Amino acid sequence: MPSSTRASQLSRRGLLAAGGVIGIGAALTACGGSDDKKKSGSAAEDSGPWTFTDDRGTKLSTKSTPKNIVAFTGTAAALFDYGIEVKGVFGPTKTADGKADVQAGDMDIAKLTILGNVWGEFNVEKYATLAPDLLVTDMWQKDALWYVPDESKAKILKLAPSAALWAAEVNMAKALQRRADLAKSLGADLTSAKFTDAKAAFEKAAARLRAAAKSKPDIKVLIGSASKDLLYASVPKMSADTLYFQELGVNFVEPKANAQGFFEELSWENADKYKADVIMMDNRSSALQPSALTSKPTWAALPAVKAGQVVPRTTEPIYSYAKCTPILDDLAKAIENAKKVS
Template identity: 60%
Template sequence: MSNATTHLTRRGVLAAGGALGLGAVLAACGDDDAKSGGSDSTAAPSAKSGPWTFKDDRGTTVKLDKTPANIVAFTGVAAALFDYGVQVTGVFGPTKTTAGKPDVQAGDMDISKVEIIGNVWDEFNVEKYAALAPDVLISTMFDNAGTLWYVPEASKDKIAKLAPSVGISVYDRQLTAPLERMWALAGSLGADLTAAKATDAKKRFEAAATRLRAAAKAKPDIKVLAGSASAELFYVSGTNLSIDLEYFKALGVNFVEPPESAKAQGGGWFESLSWENVDKYKADIIMLDDRSQAQQPSAITKPTWKQLPAVKAGQVIGRSPEPILSYDKCVPLLENLAKALETAKKVA
């Protein structure tokens, strides 16, 4: 993948489905010619003795003398590890809202107990990171070039010198694959994967998947649109690269799919529509980006939005384009869509 393509893809994911308005994304990411470069447990498990080894999704094998104790991770990764009983030291990525509350991507973490070294795109305090004496940095990857999510291009080389990194791919695969990888990673870090909390969550996930498959089979004519709102544009997400949508599609959900030509400017992730053209696609259910950077339904005042059949019918649900990769947190994603299908009326 070329640098330019990688850069566009990173920008695209932020907007994909509109995490930020495109103008804000351009400001945050720089110009195209810039170089790409529910848990109640807060106690970390006791580290296993002996050397630690983990092969990540870049094919990179990290080897340490002992299990990492000081872990710094992207917020969503930290939230997933927390669900398995692994407490990180520091986080970067959307963690605290402007109101001081935990961001949706922080899950059940107590954000007062982690060092926030970056809270928005392109923000990463290298000095704070170094002061934590990190053993390992963990993030997700939204491309096939090994780019670590929310690690700034400008400082990535400095960051890389301070500790080894682990990348879990959330690019062009179904949700179950990164869930399995995070499960394995948590286990390597000392999580007790035989605990009832962990095994029960996995069973609930499997049951929810069965329910969603049945709901999709029963309502094959119900069309679902995955989108996101910004003040300027509405983004219609394609299903071919997103881990959640690829999985839901495999379970039989009938999605609106913009043509590849329309998604080209969004790095293959999404099509951008003006609010005047928000009715371009017919949809019975709309799944709307729940991230804090995106406009939520209560904040959307555009008349064209309010006239959409799915909106008028009250058939709008949330979507998590960056799922917290624990089985516990992914269960509601399947259950909410299953319920929406089960109760949906054909309106478009």
């Protein structure tokens, strides 16, 4: 969900608030690749030419299956769940206390080369030393590469092919399928029991959420993200996760979207503009968490807050079936247990 560094894009804070899209910043001198590329530890093996068409419609082609893969942290975490390991990551990976960020999933961040940990950071020189075969990231707006800085984008894209996969404009099921498609092309075994069991569990969780929403159609859910000065109320259809929840029947608050369509900015004085029984709050390290909002009177007075019906939202899901299943189950549980308070 977006924000922009240009008028045509979303604002940085807003973008991060919504869960979406555009890259900014870092610079460097492009270095040439090396013929002596080391294996990244992925499940892929050389098997002749590799091709994959990404969500921009770009057909990628290399002489052999990419091994030296660099990816946005959350995307790398999804590939990891399919047995595909990357050499480097960019995006929220390590918290201030040195622990793994929520977007790192099950990856051992000590084994990763971190090219940038916050918005606007991307060490292109270090990227070049990895001799990358492939760069992978999310896409929240057409052709905008998530966490790839605009200022150094041209230099970055000269070093290796790039694949972009939608995190918006498609639902969660489609986003999951596309990461699975990419993982399969890179050597993942999608016939394994681990994969088929995870997909079955996801489908079971989706059925549970559908049933919960159907049993309590009057429960209204607000999608929120907090900063010091603003509460961002997100539009459900704009992100892959909440679009899917809406398709399953969840009754969401529909805020008045800004020009980009992702969210409405509410001052804390106006935080009670919308009535909600459950509030899903952005769990990313870039957002203020509910425990940091207790001093704000309008937050404390919200019916859902008073009723203890505030739950975390995984705003940028790791799109593997194993990681998305708990998200569905948690929301289903919240709706099953929710009381009408608005």
